[in-house]
Amino acid sequence: MKIAILASPSGKQEVLDKGIAAGVEILWCGSVKILVATVADVYMDLLFVPDRERTERLMMRAGMPFFINSVADAGIKEEKHFVRINAWPGFLQREYVELVVNGDEQERWTREVFGVLGWKYQAVPNIQGMISARIVSCIVNEAYYTFGDGISSKQEIDTAMKLGTSYPYGPFEWAEKIGLEKIYSLLWELQKTDERYKPAPALENEVLAMKTQ
Structure with missing residues (x-):
């Protein structure tokens, strides 16, 4: 499985510290433009901000498993295309990754991707700030x-x-x-x-x- 990730240097280190299972290839991206242009099985924007231009670019990969670090942004119009995760600094170090899924398809994405990564997750209500x-x-x-x-x-x-x-x-x-x-x-x-x-x-x-x- 190839996973394209946009992250800060500290965010990258948190991902690496959490551990990457064998068979997973991480493709580190330096910008949103590079992220959406990268051919991968899964996408993660750990630097997400809810501005219109960024969201429109990310929508170029609509239909693909896409995870965004969106803690305070419950209710964004395009949320059905993304799984919101809590990747605030320090929170990926916890045993369970906190996230919000919307519908059966997102649940399937999450179960498959986290299963391959070897990460545990906890689905929480779709509210601002999660829990x-x-x-x-x-x-x-x-x-x-x-x-x-x-x-x-x-x-x-x-x-x-x-x-x-x-x-x-x-x-x-x-x-x-x-x-x-x-x-x-x-x-x-x-x-x-x-x-x-x-x-x-x-x-x-x-x-x-x-x-x-």
Whole structure:
């Protein structure tokens, strides 16, 4: 099986660290243009962003097994052509890959591809943030509320969370690994229908500061 993958250097390393079964050939692609021009059995866009031009290009491979790293983008018009997976930084390292399938054909794709790769997966509801990204984003957000109120430092909060919950990373370490803008974007979308997800002022201020640098 040939799998064409578009990924960042760190994403590429996560795929390699997860392990590739014998008989699978990975074709690494450096751009969307190269990805869709590559002849393969399966396609993965681990750098997906939901802009019109990119989606139209990916649709050139409609009908082929196609997986996109689309955590916050539930409900995109073309979703029946893609399997959404959670490939946020660090999440491919987990035992199960979190993903959303739409219909029997996508379920068949996923079962066959992941079976050949030797990877385990867990299908989750078709919602923004899936499950684990929602949870981690909420933890990060609450940590920023605590930090913003001057209750504790980032390092102290990270240490307390790791010691108290046995999490592999503290909330601020998660934010750095995933990318604070990704977390903020997800929270911003979720808070439109549920105020519990409203981004903490300290988190929002950091994101705004990053954008003005």
